[in-house]
Amino acid sequence: MATEGYDLRTFRRRRRRRAGLRRGTAWCPEQSYRRIRAMDAMEVPPPVNPFSPAAVARVSEVDSRPTTVVTSAIRDTLAHLDNYLHSGVGGTVAVVGDYGTGKTHLAAELLAHARQLTGVADQAVYLDAPADTFLSLSRRFLGRLSRDAVRALLDEYRADPPGDLADRLRAELAEVTTDPSLGQVLAMLTDPATEALAWDWLMGYPPGPALVAAGVTARQDVESGAVEVMGALALLHGHRHERFVLILDELDKILSAAGRPAEETMARFSRMIGVFASAGAFLVIAGLPDMLHLLSPQVRQRIGPIVRMSALTAADVRDFIRQSQLRAFGQARLTPFTVETTEYLTNLTDGVPRRLIRLCYHLYQRAVQAGTPVTHLMVREAVRIQFDLANRQDVAADVRRVLTQDGWSYQRDHLIGSLRDLPVDFWVPLDELGAGCCVLLSESVLKSEEVDELNRRVVTIRAAMPDSEVILVVVGHLPAEFAADLTETFSVEPIVYDPQTFAEDLSGSVKASMRRLEQAFGADALTSVRQRVERIQRQQTNTQRSIERLSYQLDEIRGDLRHDHRATREVEPARRRPAVGAEVAPLPGRVARVFGEAIAALDQLTGFERHLREAFAPPGPDAVGAAPLRSGLRSRDVQRALGTSLVLRRLIEAFRDAVAQWYDSHRRTPHPADRERLDRLCETYDGIAEYLPLFQLDVLGDLAVPGHDDAVEPPDRSRSWSEARSVFDGLSGRVRQLVLVDG
Structure with a gap:
């Protein structure tokens, strides 16, 4: 649709303006040239938003590559993949990064790159690891390959020089497994009469009658067998097509499914790395940074290069904005963003891709609606709206729960010394010594002026109460640069509220602060013991209250069950009489x-x-x-x-x-x-x-x-x-x- 002559905010035709100066307007060269440059920079953008509102990467089986900024992490991983595709020497590459840093996006880029170079879709497979077992992972792997594709691969082997297919498969799979049943079952997959039973066995189910008659037995260790099935198919693909790539995303979900991984889990994961290396395959494992800490030293030694996701720079952000608009509108431009706002946006988000893309979406919407470039004020407002998901009241309630559960006595909105106009949110006193720990709540910190204000507040509190510790809880967003500045003043790193970890973080910070105060005051052993006993008594009292509430709830459930039991006895005779024509044959x-x-x-x-x-x-x-x-x-x-x-x-x-x-x-x-x-x-x-x-x-x-x-x-x-x-x-x-x- 032609848009020339239309106002893209109101979709009405603009009135044509006559060339030249308006009546009564004086010619000012410097001001006019500045206005012309601003008009060139602020060309009205189209109403369609080129950015994703969710900013969550998804790997698609169709050939659609997302907008990609080539960072050092992407460049290094692609280099490792190209080296494998050229040399054929298999191995394992680990990609680690925090949430929203682009691991899945990198996986999608690797998948598209491998398929483009190999020309065969089945040679590169992406799997999102389940939070379960290796058997579940193997079932996803088989489902992604599909039964038809595996059977077609085996048909190619069957077309080779004559000989028993099962014997040839057993000989070829000796590199990855010593189980003779695997070759036998794969051969039976090519027979329509036993195809379904063979596929069930590969999926981890017990062997059917036809398989038992052929000498196939139930596997003693189904999990290890699942790893060998994956390795066997990778080996067959690699031998037939020379290369095979498996990208395993969010592997930490398997390793941490039961807390700390057991020795069996480590042994199976180590076995998987060894099996894929023996198969000559290229294995990419991606996960959170903690993934490497979950691995045993022996397993870490078997992993090759480790690629760490890096933050985007302001230049990367500008490149991404231009690429996104080129893809959507056919024109690579920065409008409605500016160099200054992209610098500011990158600093506030610490260069985390997911945060940046989400904010680009909302800022683009705001700029189009306002008909102006993106401003610093727009950036701050968008950050507060998108990242301040909790409110001070809810976080204050969580603080109360943590202090109560840990047995601390505390005061809410406490006035320290002469600071009648500046109360602290929570005050945890240290006995009658006049010392204690303050807990301050703050919303997002997005300006240097807000950092200065918090620093001044801490200095004022310590001037009024020298023997005090101050803990800052940020309800919202805190850029890393500002967090470092505040840590120097608060002497402890600020806590950014996260519902998953807040209780543990706050509990540890309060205990550490109170311990430092005790050491500073040199409290004698008897006083310390008395304080701890009082805390334990408060904890026991709180626990007893919780038990009493639970007992009361169980009593209510008991009453409801008795009522339901009486109602069931009244309707049970009628329920037992089957309806006419509604009988179901028993199994x-x-x-x-x-x-x-x-x-x-x-x-x-x-x-x-x-x-x-x-x-x-x-x-x-x-x-x-x-x-x-x-x-x-x-x-x-x-x-x-x-x-x-x-x-x-x-x-x-x-x-x-x-x-x-x-x-x-x-x-x-x-x-x-x-x-x-x-x-x-x-x-x-x-x-x-x-x-x-x-x-x-x-x-x-x-x-x-x-x-x-x-x-x-x-x-x-x-x-x-x-x-x-x-x-x-x-x-x-x-x-x-x-x-x-x-x-």
């Missing part, structure tokens, strides 16, 4: 038994149902009561684990009902479309169960301990947990096989 015996064993295994893992029954059981000499349940529910980990177990139970029950409905409609000679429907049901179960943190169930060990009559020694109990979890791990694969066999 085959073995299928129903699998579902029953899964639910029983879950009850064995948690012990929740038994404890709940005991809590409401009539009083008696052997009655346990609600004490074990109350004790367990004090832990947040137990609460989260119970929530996971309840979701898993509902998921198994919903899966059972869906399979029963399918069986009732399709149990007689199901057609291929009916089998696909059953496959989708199984895939739905797997897709949901994959995101459940089942590792949390291990914390329910104490809650799941049987009563006195069923006492079990710890070794036997741990073995029963392993057996119980194996029942619903791979549930969909067993159900599918049994339904098709028994149906």
